Every structure is written in C-alpha cells, then in structure tokens.
Amino acid sequence: MSFNNNKQHGLDPALIPRHVAIIMDGNGRWAKKRALNRIRGHEKGLEAVRAIVRVCRELKILVLTLYAFSTENWQRPAAEIAGLMRLLKKFLVQERAELVESNIRLSVIGQPDRLPDNVQKALRQTMDATAQNDGSILNLALSYGGRTEIVEMVRSVAGKVAHGKIRTQDINEALVESHLYTKGIPELDLLIRTSGEMRISNFLLWQLAYAEIFVTPTLWPDFSADEFIDILKQFQLRDRRFGKVLP
Secondary structure: OOOOOHHHHOOOHHHOOOEEEEEOOOHHHHHHHOOOOHHHHHHHHHHHHHHHHHHHHHHOOOEEEEEEEEHHHHHOOHHHHHHHHHHHHHHHHHOHHHHHHOOEEEEEEEOHHHOOHHHHHHHHHHHHHHOOOOOEEEEEEEEEOHHHHHHHHHHHHHHHHHOOOOOHHHOOHHHHHOOOOOOOOOOOOEEEEOOOOOOOOOOOOOHHHHOEEEEOOOOHHHOOHHHHHHHHHHHHHOOOOOOOOOO
C-alpha cells in the first residue's frame, strides 16, 4: 500500500500533524480473547507498530511517539516484563536496517537506564546507527511516566536556580519545555489511544495541553494503517482554536 500521495487518501498535506503520539493499549486483552499467552498479544502488537511507523514515514509525519513501556509497567509480573524486554531487544535489532534505510531516527524519552543492560545496548546501537537520519523520528517512551518527567524537570530547574544559573523570574513555558524529555521535538498535535479506555495513563501530561485526542475501541494488535488514515481525516476536520476565538 502506498501513501506517497496524501490527496489520494483524502488528506490535506497542509494539515498533516507534525507529531503524533499513540497509547498502544489492548495487547493483553487481544491475547485473552484468543486464549493465548499475553506475550503473544505483545508480539502481534509489534506488527501494528511496524505498519504505523511505515505509514507515518510515507505521510511525512515528522515525529511518532509510542508509549512502549511505562514506569507503572514495572509492577507487572516478572515473567511478562522479561518477555516484553526480549521483544523490545528483538525489535531494536530487527528494525535497525529498515530505520536506517527509511531515514528514520530513533530517539527515546523516559528512564532507559532502568532497562536491562542488553536492551540498553541494543537501544544505543540502533540510536547510533540512525543518529544522522533526518527524515522523521520514531520516539519510544520507555520506562516513561509523565509525573516523573515533570518532577525531574522541577529538580533540574530548581538546581539551576539554587546555583545562580537562572533567576526565578526567568522561568517560563519555553524554559520548562527545554528541561522536558521532549525538548527539541515539535509540539504534540494528536494523541491516539486504542482499546477504548478513556484515560491518558500518565502520558505526556505537559505536552497534551492542546493536542487533539482520539480514542478507538480497536485493540492495538488490530489497529491498521487504514484506521490510522481515517483518524487523520477526522483530525483534519477538527477546529483547533488553541483557546482563541476564531472569526
């Protein structure tokens, strides 16, 4: 399937979001419905990841942020965490060549230092291999928590105030953003959550301020390129006022 021509799919190239984030929810429920192990659901979910990464590349979406593993996910059973880490390492190794070829740069937000050493190594290798790519960004949220991000930002800013590097009156939105994990990344335009859950689950709390939110009942392993395109069409019909009154 080719997405090189946005207009062919009813999309206005001028209204393509620059930054899309996805809460990939429903892998476990997908597996349970089929009487399968939860890891099988995560394995199937990787197929959806590949499909959406390719669509974003073709549509020239600059940044795709995927909520891959939250700080709360560390509370899951040890066997499931181990399985998720194996899948993550496998993905990082197997997708490296395609990311390089597709001119996609891999980046990470969160606390990747909490990941197992072998996963950290694979992550560094793939990030290094794609570091010079300038077409688009695949941004993985790993051991990520929105509240933790804000706490770390506050600590960093407070430390600089204490050492006289900045003044309290210099603290503004731009300075805050420069101390977040997402510094240097375009503002979030669109958040998609699969599986029908009506919550944001501690994800990108600051960045969601004026993002458009779409929730689909589709479980993540069943989420397709076609549904993604349909959501983009709906996004382009939204009246984004950013708090203003438009004429």
